[in-house]
Amino acid sequence: MTTTTATAAASTAPAATGAPAAQPKRLTTSAMIASFADPGQRTSPAPFGRAMVELAERDPRVVGLTADLGKYTDMHVFAQAHPGRFFQMGMAEQLLFGAAAGMAETGLVPFASTYSVFAARRAYDFICLDIAEPNLNVNVVGGLPGLTTGYGPSHQATEDVAIFRGMPNLTIVDPCDALDIEQAVPQLAAHEGPTYLRLLRGKVPLVLDEYDYTFELGKAKVVRGGRDVVLVSSGLMTMRALQAAEKLAAHKVDAAVVHSPTLKPFDEETVLRELAGDRLAVTLENHTVVGGLFETVASAAVRTGLGKQILPVALPDEFIDAGALPTLHDRYGLATDRVVERVLAAM
Missing domain, CATH: 3.40.50.970 (Thiamin diphosphate (ThDP)-binding fold, Pyr/PP domains)
Incomplete structure (x- = not known):
């Protein structure tokens, strides 16, 4: 089994003169974690x-x-x-x-x-x-x-x-x-x-059952309303968008979340209606920034004449490292805290 090892970066002083310093804890997790569920999540x-x-x-x-x-x-x-x-x-x-x-x-x-x-x-x-x-x-x-x-x-x-x-x-x-x-x-x-x-x-x-949501093929859904930011997401990043919206509330930022599970055909009507106005627009996807949700939304906005800056949260246009998922999601910006930082920096 492929593993990655992380070493805690905390320095500890000896308890008494001549006593050995405490060794940092070694954290080992599997690289083949195929679940992105948070600890304790339903x-x-x-x-x-x-x-x-x-x-x-x-x-x-x-x-x-x-x-x-x-x-x-x-x-x-x-x-x-x-x-x-x-x-x-x-x-x-x-x-x-x-x-x-x-x-x-x-x-x-x-x-x-x-x-x-x-x-x-x-x-x-x-x-x-x-x-x-x-x-x-x-x-x-x-x-x-x-x-x-x-x-x-x-x-x-x-x-x-x-x-x-x-x-x-x-x-x-x-x-x-x-x-x-x-x-x-x-x-x-x-x-x-x-x-x-x-x-x-x-x-x-299991996330969307708390938001009076039903899947409809070809349709995007406004899962959560908000005055300041519109987060347009697909896939697992809708879960992260909802988590980020809760954390952004602590910063007095009211974030809406629009879930677009069908990427093709794309529900332009619903998404562009939510992007109209002066709210910050951010797309979130578990995919490279090239050719996915961000470019789908951006092209729809351009074709319909919607003059709007749209910021992407996506994987970079490069081959991704091997490792444990929590580490990789944090490194490449998909973790909830990284999403919050991205939004606050853009506000």
């Missing part, structure tokens, strides 16, 4: 897998496929409940999506899971020509999107949205929490064309 286990099971019980057309990653995309929950409708394709992502396309041609509704890096980088042409061009109902499920693993660039899909946004017919969904995922799955299945879901797996935080 979570829901395997929401995607459970939603798949419930959907399959209502719809006999639903099938599940994976490329040797059932356990790590929560597809194993579906496999256990419906073994006759689960297909293990092995480490062959092009085959995975080619088979899913064939199933969709016969009237089935496939959900095909792998890591986002393999779907976006390795199997792009198969998804584009076999699935998107004929506009088939295939649901691509990508695990470890953005910075949700510490295993470095080989596993961190920090540019997947940028890669997929240019693909015609493809709907892209970036859920915030377990509620978002559970409500999105049946809507993705009902959608006629192909979809790409940036999956959060394992013990996923």
Whole structure:
């Protein structure tokens, strides 16, 4: 198991003359932490897998496929409940999506899971020509999107949205929490064309149930109102935006949060309505600053003539280090305290 070690930077004086100094505590955490939940936070286990099971019980057309990653995309929950409708394709992502396309041609509704890096980088042409061009109902499920693993660039899909946004017919969904995922799955299945879901797996935080929120495919939602700042976010960064809004209140800053789980097609009407006026506008995303939510919002503002400065909170245009997620989120600006600092500096 890959690990990172941090040494506490506190100096301690000896208790008495000649006594040895206390040794700083060594902190060791796994780099393969795939959960971004805070300590003590409410979570829901395997929401995607459970939603798949419930959907399959209502719809006999639903099938599940994976490329040797059932356990790590929560597809194993579906496999256990419906073994006759689960297909293990092995480490062959092009085959995975080619088979899913064939199933969709016969009237089935496939959900095909792998890591986002393999779907976006390795199997792009198969998804584009076999699935998107004929506009088939295939649901691509990508695990470890953005910075949700510490295993470095080989596993961190920090540019997947940028890669997929240019693909015609493809709907892209970036859920915030377990509620978002559970409500999105049946809507993705009902959608006629192909979809790409940036999956959060394992013990996923439960956040949006406290805000009278429901997922609607293609719609952004104002989760929280505020007079001074508008935080437009997607994915796990909506959780961070809500946490930042609470902390900003202590600085007498009233922050609104607009959650945009569907990145394509983008709900320009809702988002631009909230950006109108003189409030500070900030976008937050678990993705590189290139080609994701920030550029989607900015281009919509320019095309509609909205003269507005929009500040991005996003990953830099570079390969991300390996390490433990809490350290990496802090280093690259995704941690709640870094978001608060960014907003206060811009006010």
